[in-house]
Amino acid sequence: MSDYKKKILVADDDPGILDVMNIMLHDVGGYHVETTTRGETVLEMQGEYPDLILLDLWMSGINGSEICEQLKANEQTRDIPVIIFSANRDIQAISESVGADDYLAKPFQMNDLLEKVRRFIDS
Template sequence: MVADDDPGILDVMKIMLEDVGGYEVETTTDGESVLEIQHDYPDLILLDLWMSGINGSEVCKTLKNNEETKAIPVIIFSANRDVGIISKSVAADDYIAKPFQMSDLLAKVARLI
């Protein structure tokens, strides 16, 4: 699953992850819908740090504090220069700074799935 409030980024990431990585990808433009998932959890979640409503760091904290979802790998991505520090503080499994190379993202996804 990929969550980002920019539909253009979602389209590109979905195409690349499906066509190049061979993954089945669901997308959403808000953090609330990530937290509404029940029982049919994704294998991995890619979260933009800055989204309207509930931002990526809050979504990650909530997921990692829930017994049912804490084992789902989360990668936070952002143009924020402190993305590494923020990701660590919310127990994300990894992070990637925007702009990034798709090959780097695919490598991180493959490592965590």
């Protein structure tokens, strides 16, 4: 049996959100979780890419929609599933327009988060 844990990168400029998502995804979901408060970090990935990216729409510096567009335009990262989350009421339309694989409207239930994550990386 392999000890490999699927890796999730979570980007949000709110450290409190990152802490809660880390606990839920790691402790409950059993995933390897990396977090960042900087959107630029997502675009600076080299080599070992995550199995999934959870991306806040509104971050300081570069925002989630720009990050998603760049990820989906890059041959090395275009196949990584990206789920964008936001309290913006237009999150579904925004996510579709930038090529995100799915979206979560804030506030969301942690079970909804786990269900979406599992659908993309546990299949």
